[in-house]
Amino acid sequence: MDKRAYNFNAGPAALPLAVLERAQQELVEYKGIGMSIMEISHRSKEYEALNTETQELLKELMGIPDGYQILFLQGGASSQFAMIPMNFLKPGRVGSYVHTGAWAEKAYKEAKLLGHEVHIAATSEAHDFMQIPELNEIEIHPDSAYLHITSNETIGGTQFQEYPNTGNVPLIADMSSDILCRPVDVSKFAMIYAGAQKNLGPSGVTIAIIREDLLQDLPKNIPTMLRYEIHSTNNSLYNTPPVYSVYMVNLVLKWIKENGGVEAMEQTNRAKAKLIYDAIDESKGFYIGCAAPASRSLMNLTFRLASEELEKSFIKQAEAAGFVGLKGHRSVGGLRASAYNAVPMEACEALANFMRDFQQKNS
Amino acid sequence: MDKRAYNFNAGPAALPLAVLERAQQELVEYKGIGMSIMEISHRSKEYEALNTETQELLKELMGIPDGYQILFLQGGASSQFAMIPMNFLKPGRVGSYVHTGAWAEKAYKEAKLLGHEVHIAATSEAHDFMQIPELNEIEIHPDSAYLHITSNETIGGTQFQEYPNTGNVPLIADMSSDILCRPVDVSKFAMIYAGAQKNLGPSGVTIAIIREDLLQDLPKNIPTMLRYEIHSTNNSLYNTPPVYSVYMVNLVLKWIKENGGVEAMEQTNRAKAKLIYDAIDESKGFYIGCAAPASRSLMNLTFRLASEELEKSFIKQAEAAGFVGLKGHRSVGGLRASAYNAVPMEACEALANFMRDFQQKNS
Numbered sequence: 184m185d186k187r188a189y190n191f192n193a194g195p196a197a198l199p200l201a202v203l204e205r206a207q208q209e210l211v212e213y214k215g216i217g218m219s220i221m222e223i224s225h226r227s228k229e230y231e232a233l234n235t236e237t238q239e240l241l242k243e244l245m246g247i248p249d250g251y252q253i254l255f256l257q258g259g260a261s262s263q264f265a266m267i268p269m270n271f272l273k274p275g276r277v278g279s280y281v282h283t284g285a286w287a288e289k290a291y292k293e294a295k296l297l298g299h300e301v302h303i304a305a306t307s308e309a310h311d312f313m314q315i316p317e318l319n320e321i322e323i324h325p326d327s328a329y330l331h332i333t334s335n336e337t338i339g340g341t342q343f344q345e346y347p348n349t350g351n352v353p354l355i356a357d358m359s360s361d362i363l364c365r366p367v368d369v370s371k372f373a374m375i376y377a378g379a380q381k382n383l384g385p386s387g388v389t390i391a392i393i394r395e396d397l398l399q400d401l402p403k404n405i406p407t408m409l410r411y412e413i414h415s416t417n418n419s420l421y422n423t424p425p426v427y428s429v430y431m432v433n434l435v436l437k438w439i440k441e442n443g444g445v446e447a448m449e450q451t452n453r454a455k456a457k458l459i460y461d462a463i464d465e466s467k468g469f470y471i472g473c474a475a476p477a478s479r480s481l482m483n484l485t486f487r488l489a490s491e492e493l494e495k496s497f498i499k500q501a502e503a504a505g506f507v508g509l510k511g512h513r514s515v516g517g518l519r520a521s522a523y524n525a526v527p528m529e530a531c532e533a534l535a536n537f538m539r540d541f542q543q544k545n546s
Numbered sequence: 547m548d549k550r551a552y553n554f555n556a557g558p559a560a561l562p563l564a565v566l567e568r569a570q571q572e573l574v575e576y577k578g579i580g581m582s583i584m585e586i587s588h589r590s591k592e593y594e595a596l597n598t599e600t601q602e603l604l605k606e607l608m609g610i611p612d613g614y615q616i617l618f619l620q621g622g623a624s625s626q627f628a629m630i631p632m633n634f635l636k637p638g639r640v641g642s643y644v645h646t647g648a649w650a651e652k653a654y655k656e657a658k659l660l661g662h663e664v665h666i667a668a669t670s671e672a673h674d675f676m677q678i679p680e681l682n683e684i685e686i687h688p689d690s691a692y693l694h695i696t697s698n699e700t701i702g703g704t705q706f707q708e709y710p711n712t713g714n715v716p717l718i719a720d721m722s723s724d725i726l727c728r729p730v731d732v733s734k735f736a737m738i739y740a741g742a743q744k745n746l747g748p749s750g751v752t753i754a755i756i757r758e759d760l761l762q763d764l765p766k767n768i769p770t771m772l773r774y775e776i777h778s779t780n781n782s783l784y785n786t787p788p789v790y791s792v793y794m795v796n797l798v799l800k801w802i803k804e805n806g807g808v809e810a811m812e813q814t815n816r817a818k819a820k821l822i823y824d825a826i827d828e829s830k831g832f833y834i835g836c837a838a839p840a841s842r843s844l845m846n847l848t849f850r851l852a853s854e855e856l857e858k859s860f861i862k863q864a865e866a867a868g869f870v871g872l873k874g875h876r877s878v879g880g881l882r883a884s885a886y887n888a889v890p891m892e893a894c895e896a897l898a899n900f901m902r903d904f905q906q907k908n909s
Contacts, residue, residue, distance in 0.1 A: 217551030
């Protein structure tokens with residue numbers, strides 16, 4: 184293939200071409216040191232500088248106030264599902280969860296599996312998880328150590344448009360699939376975490392942003408690698424970090440900064456999503472949006488056609504036209520376009536045109 | 547710098563130049579698909595093929611018999627230290643450990659931290675961990691679920707030259723720092739694990755080779771991501787794997803195969819290590835080898851000079867001459883040359899020459 188695919192993968196997902204080209208350029212030799220970034224010690228001054236710079240870039244881009252730690256961890260959001268209750272749920276305390284779909288479910292089920300008490304503060308099960316619960320429906324258990332939300336559900340294609348005010352109860356958000364897609368008031372959150380492989384970089388590193396008061400007085404008799412305190416005290420260098428993944432996150436953050444920051448990302452993301460949602464909404468029912476319009480995600484745009492046969496035909500023709508990753512998640516079927524930060528406007532224009540064209544030929 | 551550094555880093559460590567150049571070439575576009583390997587779904591046919599091919603390569607190179615699973619995990623050996631007792635130590639069972647130094651200690655201390663019973667089957671503490679215990683000194687507790695050894699201690703620079711026969715007791719080895727440095731009879735082991743960042747690739751992935759009978763009847767109420775059974779059942783695709791690290795391991799394994807396999811690695815490693823150990827042994831006491839000669843590591847070659855001042859001077863001049871990573875581990879001081887598979891003969895020749903030259907100037 185001579186040109187770039189129209190990459191709508193749900194994750195791992197598209198990376199900015201400029202970032203890939205920069206990474207390619209310096210893969211064999213990093214900053215004139217005669218070695219690749221993959222070959223240097225994590226105790227070297229070069230890696231320590233990269234570690235710090237990446238934290239600083241994220242602070243700047245997200246407007247993270249003082250009093251938060253930024254950790255680079257391994258094991259994906261799936262590991263956070265265990266670490267959060269293991270670290271924060273002391274005996275007698277409850278984990279409150281908003282149940283918005285498959286990822287929220289994995290989070291609270293892991294807490295239950297480990298013997299913790301879990302409270303479902305709100306659920307959109309009655310709506311088949313195709314909308315986000317109203318904020319005023321959320322009932323936080325009085326003994327809650329935290330309220331956990333999944334800010335964006337990649338499978339259903341729903342996204343919190345506003346975040347709940349939780350008062351003194353720490354708000355914890357899994358932002359794996361929408362971090363940095365729009366500005367967020369970090370001060371409302373006690374903790375934000377995200378696997379890198381959607382908006383931050385390649386897979387292999389998970390970012391956790393944790394308010395320092397949460398890091399006090401945590402249990403010490405859990406697996407060392409699952410202790411936030413250990414990673415915080417060691418500035419994410421307790422053991423060998425996933426150096427190359429952190430390096431790639433660094434490049435992606437610089438790319439966001441050079442391209443106008445998170446505000447500019449939001450503007451572009453809204454324009455990109457509008458192209459696809461318009462193609463759905465103007466199709467007179469040929470395309471059926473899955474998520475309730477008020478809960479629609481900027482990142483994962485889900486829709487269906489009248490029959491599975493037609494959907495298969497759509498995917499087949501789309502693949503032939505250079506589109507990748509449009510198949511919906513295997514648990515729900517249908518179609519899904521994941522338009523993360525790095526997916527260019529041009530790809531969304533091409534998809535909207537393809538959708539209109541396909542409709543015309545199949546109506 | 548116009549040329550490659552003489553990279554003696556302890557880990558992350560040198561990678562073969564040919565591997566880096568290949569990775570560079572296909573970083574932006576993998577196999578003509580219009581995307582980087584970092585941008586594809588872990589459920590794609592391309593990644594599934596990579597996953598399988600990497601397992602097959604490792605099987606072939608190590609001569610892994612049927613009946614073993616190969617897993618790609620995250621969290622480094624440090625996570626294995628917790629996973630091994632959590633998965634294998636049922637109530638009443640004991641974890642036996644051979645204590646050979648800092649890494650062995652981390653392994654058994656993690657088991658103790660998590661409330662498991664630990665038995666020190668042998669220790670070389672009396673020798674300051676500068677030698678491996680005699681095999682006939684190892685006393686395995688009768689209730690042992692396993693005997694755990696650290697096949698190579700990167701800090702002391704010691705290495706098992708032969709492995710113990712443990713009869714019916716499963717033998718588990720942390721081979722993080724010497725996997726693939728020489729042929730090993732895998733059938734003697736119930737489990738071998740290794741963080742990638744020494745002989746396998748960059749950091750970010752840990753390989754576990756587990757005999758299938760060990761995977762039966764494991765506890766289910768431990769964190770999902772720490773369950774071997776989950777990763778085995780899902781062929782290391784339970785959650786998003788560290789795609790790029792696995793890709794790099796794949797390239798490194800191909801490089802080993804193209805360069806004669808593990809037998810050839812051993813030959814070269816012995817020749818490389820001999821260059822340095824000869825420079826030590828022929829120095830008439832100017833250089834003092836740390837490890838007992840019968841326990842010397844092929845991978846981490848540790849030595850001292852008469853004074854810390856002289857050691858500092860050695861490191862400074864070595865750095866100026868293009869050598870990297872020769873400082874001993876911060877916990878023990880002294881000097882250490884890590885000559886993993888990817889460190890070329892030429893680098894070891896240069897170091898041996900530098901050592902002789904430095905000795906001449908400072909005697």
